Amino acid sequence: QSALTQPRSVSGSPGQPVTLSCTGTSSDVGGYNYVSWYQQLPGKAPKLLIYDVSKRPSGVPGRFSGSKSGNTASLTISGLQAEDEADYYCCSYAGSYTLVFGGGTKLTVL
Amino acid sequence: VQLVQSGAEVKKPGASVKISCKFSGYTFTDYYIHWVQQAPGKGLEWMGLVDPEDGETIYAAKFQGRVTITADTSTDTGYMELSSLRSEDTAVYYCATGIPNTFEYWGQGALVAVSS
Numbered sequence: 001q002s003a004l005t006q007p008r009s010v011s012g013s014p015g016q017p018v019t020l021s022c023t024g025t026s027s028d029v030g031g032y033n034y035v036s037w038y039q040q041l042p043g044k045a046p047k048l049l050i051y052d053v054s055k056r057p058s059g060v061p062g063r064f065s066g067s068k069s070g071n072t073a074s075l076t077i078s079g080l081q082a083e084d085e086a087d088y089y090c091c092s093y094a095g096s097y098t099l100v101f102g103g104g105t106k107l108t109v110l
Numbered sequence: 111v112q113l114v115q116s117g118a119e120v121k122k123p124g125a126s127v128k129i130s131c132k133f134s135g136y137t138f139t140d141y142y143i144h145w146v147q148q149a150p151g152k153g154l155e156w157m158g159l160v161d162p163e164d165g166e167t168i169y170a171a172k173f174q175g176r177v178t179i180t181a182d183t184s185t186d187t188g189y190m191e192l193s194s195l196r197s198e199d200t201a202v203y204y205c206a207t208g209i210p211n212t213f214e215y216w217g218q219g220a221l222v223a224v225s226s
Contacts, residue, residue, distance in 0.1 A: 001171060003153070034211035038154070045204055045216040046154065057214070089154050093211040097159065097168040099144070104153040 001094055004029065004102035011108040012080045022073040022090030022102045030071035034093035037066055037075045039086045040104075046089060050075060077107075085109045111135035113205055113217035120223045121195050128191040129220045131205030139163040141207045141214075143181055143188040148219075149201040157203075160188065195224045 005023040012018035022029065022037075029035055035053045038046035048057055050066035053073065063078045073092070077084055090102040116130040131143070145157040158169035162181035169177055178191040188205055200223050208214020 003155075032211075036212045038213065040154075045219055046213065047216075048208070048212065048214050051209065051212040051214070091154075091156070091213070098170065099156045099211065101146075101154045101156060 001028075001098060001100050004090055004092060004100055006088075006090060006102035006105045008103070009106045009108065011110055012077075013110045014080055014082060016080050017076060017078045018080050018107065019077075020075045020088050020090075020105050020107070022075070022092075024071050024073075024092055024100070026071060028092040028094040028100055029068065029073050031095070032093045033068070035066065035068055035073040036091045037064075037073075038089045038091065039084075040089065041086050049088075080109055082109050111207075111215045113207065113215055115203075115205060115217040115220045118221040118223070120225065123196055123224055123226055125195050125224075126191060126193040127195060127222050128189055129203055129205075129222070131188040131190075131217050133186045133188065133207070138181070138183060138186040141209070143179070144206045144213060145177075145179055145188075145190040146204045146206060146213070147199075147201045148204065149198070152201075157190070162188070192222070195222075197224050200224045 037050040040046040053068045054066045094100045112134045114132045139162045142159045144159045147155045160179040180189045202219040205217040206213035
């Protein structure tokens with residue numbers, strides 16, 4: 001199972017929107033509506049931001065949203081804040097009860 | 111919901127390591143238990159899962175044959191054992207659980223260092 005493809009780094013200015021991409025195949029991202037996104041701060045466990053492509057758990061700020069088109073999923077942060085600087089990982093169901101992560105994107109707030 | 115993992119381990123190449131993850135705050139058999147590896151400076155890698163209700167397991171191809179994931183319903187504890195350790199297995203290992211196909215709750219992580 002190959003890892004999903006994420007850009008290694010993305011940057012944006014405070015207050016601006018930023019979109020992180022996650023590209024897979026029809027066997028994972030494109031085949032199921034089970035994409036999730038995680039934020040990881042240095043030295044901490046990942047935190048769930050989005051699940052089932054676009055659902056947001058309670059407590060996650062509304063500026064985080066998810067979507068999917070074909071084999072590519074996206075996480076959009078509207079109104080970037082300094083505390084959003086972190087590593088972001090996507091994950092998709094890949095069939096047969098297996099899951100696959102993306103390589104991660106380092107988000108820098110300029 | 112809380113997942114509390116065992117502490118850091120230092121192992122020699124060729125040895126095995128077994129990490130525990132104590133669950134509380136929800137019904138242990140409600141969700142699968144997953145294990146995730148993160149090597150230093152690297153990304154997250156899904157290792158496998160166990161269904162605590164019946165003990166059925168699914169492993170990622172990369173770890174098949176070297177990893178054993180179990181769940182003890184008498185103590186609400188999950189375990190991950192990795193054998194034939196090599197230097198590339200040096201990593202933080204996380205347990206996670208929650209709604210299907212999602213890692214909703216995470217343990218704090220357990221560092222395993224493999225060194226001669």
